[in-house]
Amino acid sequence: MSHFSFLPTNLSLPAAFALIPLYIIARIVYRLTWHPLATIPGPKFAAATTLYRAYYDVVCDGQWSEHLHALHAQYGTASLNTPNIQQLLKVLSILGTVVRVGPNELHFSDPNAHADIYGTGSTFPKDQKMYRCFGSSKSVFGQTDFHHAQKHRAALGPLFSRRATLKLEQQLQRHVDNLISRLLTYETTRKAADLHLALRSVTLDIVTSYCFGSCFNAVDYAGFSHPVAVSMDATLHLCWVFKHIPILRTLTDTCPEWLGLALMPATKGYYDQANQLGAQIDEILDNPQILANSEHDTMYHYFIEHQGQKHGLPGVKREETQQMTKKEKAKMRLWLLHEGLNLRFAGSETVGNACTMAAFYLLRDEVVKKKLVDELVRAWPDVDESLGYEELEKLPYLTAVIKEALRLSWGTVTPMPRVVGPTGGVVAGVAVPPGTTIAMGNTVLHRNPDVFPDPLHFSPERWLQPDSAATLDRYLVAFSKGPRACIGINLAWCELYLILGNLFRKLELTDDGHSSLKDLEFREYFIPLYRGHHLHAYVEKTRGQ
Numbered sequence: 337m338s339h340f341s342f343l344p345t346n347l348s349l350p351a352a353f354a355l356i357p358l359y360i361i362a363r364i365v366y367r368l369t370w371h372p373l374a375t376i377p378g379p380k381f382a383a384a385t386t387l388y389r390a391y392y393d394v395v396c397d398g399q400w401s402e403h404l405h406a407l408h409a410q411y412g413t414a415s416l417n418t419p420n421i422q423q424l425l426k427v428l429s430i431l432g433t434v435v436r437v438g439p440n441e442l443h444f445s446d447p448n449a450h451a452d453i454y455g456t457g458s459t460f461p462k463d464q465k466m467y468r469c470f471g472s473s474k475s476v477f478g479q480t481d482f483h484h485a486q487k488h489r490a491a492l493g494p495l496f497s498r499r500a501t502l503k504l505e506q507q508l509q510r511h512v513d514n515l516i517s518r519l520l521t522y523e524t525t526r527k528a529a530d531l532h533l534a535l536r537s538v539t540l541d542i543v544t545s546y547c548f549g550s551c552f553n554a555v556d557y558a559g560f561s562h563p564v565a566v567s568m569d570a571t572l573h574l575c576w577v578f579k580h581i582p583i584l585r586t587l588t589d590t591c592p593e594w595l596g597l598a599l600m601p602a603t604k605g606y607y608d609q610a611n612q613l614g615a616q617i618d619e620i621l622d623n624p625q626i627l628a629n630s631e632h633d634t635m636y637h638y639f640i641e642h643q644g645q646k647h648g649l650p651g652v653k654r655e656e657t658q659q660m661t662k663k664e665k666a667k668m669r670l671w672l673l674h675e676g677l678n679l680r681f682a683g684s685e686t687v688g689n690a691c692t693m694a695a696f697y698l699l700r701d702e703v704v705k706k707k708l709v710d711e712l713v714r715a716w717p718d719v720d721e722s723l724g725y726e727e728l729e730k731l732p733y734l735t736a737v738i739k740e741a742l743r744l745s746w747g748t749v750t751p752m753p754r755v756v757g758p759t760g761g762v763v764a765g766v767a768v769p770p771g772t773t774i775a776m777g778n779t780v781l782h783r784n785p786d787v788f789p790d791p792l793h794f795s796p797e798r799w800l801q802p803d804s805a806a807t808l809d810r811y812l813v814a815f816s817k818g819p820r821a822c823i824g825i826n827l828a829w830c831e832l833y834l835i836l837g838n839l840f841r842k843l844e845l846t847d848d849g850h851s852s853l854k855d856l857e858f859r860e861y862f863i864p865l866y867r868g869h870h871l872h873a874y875v876e877k878t879r880g881q
């Protein structure tokens with residue numbers, strides 16, 4: 337929102353240049369004094385310029401979400417300098433729960449703010465300034481406009497319904513069985529397996545075969561280090577550079593690959609994935625009949641089967657793709673590419689992180705691990721039989737372990753920004769002016785000691801209290817909430833139960849002794865990128881049960 341515009345339009349070029357510093361100074365003065373957010377506590381530098389945020393995003397290598405904790409602590413006790421009693425009361429009522437973190441941006445810490453920003457009934461659009469940096473503006477995730485996104489979700493939603501997930505459970509189970517067999521090969525070598533990469537690989541295989549009908553077999557790759565599984569982290573840090581210098585995003589999207597690679601070698605992972613997925617899309621658009629041979633419905637079936645058109649999107653019938661003009665095909669290709677790249681990413685890193693976090697804490701706490709294993713053995717006495725998702729989800733301790741792992745793996749770690757509409761909004765009792773960007777980070781809510789006492793302690797027991805479903809579940813926001821919540825939530829829950837249930841029923845895992853809490857420090861690039869040693873474990877087959 338620009339509240340300040342004073343430059344005359346008929347200036348000569350040198351005069352205009354001479355006025356630029358004046359314009360910048362005037363804008364800063366305005367932001368610090370007359371701007372509608374001027375009375376909200378927060379660092380003056382952040383109120384003056386977005387360079388403040390860029391510093392924590394880019395220079396500090398993804399440290400914004402950590403810094404937010406410090407800001408709320410600091411501005412919860414800040415001394416006030418307000419000119420009148422109304423303003424004083426206003427500031428006192430919001431003190432500590434909201435901080436002005438940018439010229440036009442507020443961050444909230446009041447637990448109730450989450451529902452106001454993201455919950456049922458919220459129609460705030462996503463903030464384009466951030467979401468465009470991911471380069472997937474045509475995907476469900478990248479659609480910032482609320483109503484457009486709802487159409488898109490309606491077209492893709494059935495692929496991720498509970499029914500659709502249950503239908504494909506056996507396929508998921510095959511990937512999990514493969515993971516268990518691969519991990520068992522480490523029993524003979526007596527080497528510790530990289531669980532972080534193993535779990536990332538199985539979730540990558542699951543999401544790719546679920547959404548695209550084929551996968552990389554990343555689990556079979558030596559050391560679980562398939563290039564795609566590894567390259568996702570290698571590319572992600574560029575997103576904040578793209579956010580603060582959007583022209584670089586445009587250049588990456590439009591320039592030839594060789595030039596993009598020469599200018600930014602770190603984009604190789606992105607190009608590799610885009611090329612691989614692009615080849616599959618081309619094959620389907622050229623010969624859509626191959627969809628008929630697919631073992632099950634995929635993302636392509638949901639778009640290239642009239643579903644898209646039904647919901648007002650550029651969907652086509654299978655037989656119609658051959659009659660599409662070159663331009664229409666290119667449009668369709670880009671759309672499918674954005675969707676595919678996003679689903680591959682959204683569906684593998686997140687589930688992989690949650691599983692790794694569960695394993696990390698279970699391997700450090702014998703008491704918690706034993707409770708889980710005892711429950712699994714009771715429910716699943718014969719390990720050679722299989723136990724399905726619908727049986728596993730009835731197990732209270734396993735469910736509590738998963739919820740606690742979701743809480744401490746955060747889901748996304750970057751506060752997801754939304755923009756208040758032209759009539760303004762109210763968040764946690766604070767009136768927010770039109771056009772303001774608002775957000776509340778999952779780490780801030782999941783670490784709130786009033787909601788989750790001793791928040792950094794992994795305690796499945798907190799989810800087993802008689803009233804926890806009523807009191808705690810609404811504050812577990814790893815999947816976000818409301819109309820823009822995670823569309824893959826059913827698939828994710830199914831994966832979490834199958835992977836963790838099988839892992840801790842069939843294998844005896846022992847930490848290799850090199851992991852510590854320090855390894856949980858992360859760089860924040862929408863999702864957490866852990867800095868430390870990957871979790872490794874010695875693997876044995878479960879015995880005597």
Ligand code: HEM
Nearest residue numbers: 476477682683686687747752814815816820822823824828
């Ligand atoms: C533990 C696993 C997962 C977690 C914690 C998680 C978390 C989230 C969160 C927090 C959002 C909201 C993002 C935002 O508002 O910008 C989201 C959106 C989304 N997720 Fe997930 N996710 C998980 C698994 C999956 C899976 C398995 C898929 C599909 C393969 C998926 C696909 C999506 C999509 C397409 C969106 C965009 C929805 C929209 O913007 O309307 N996610 N997810």
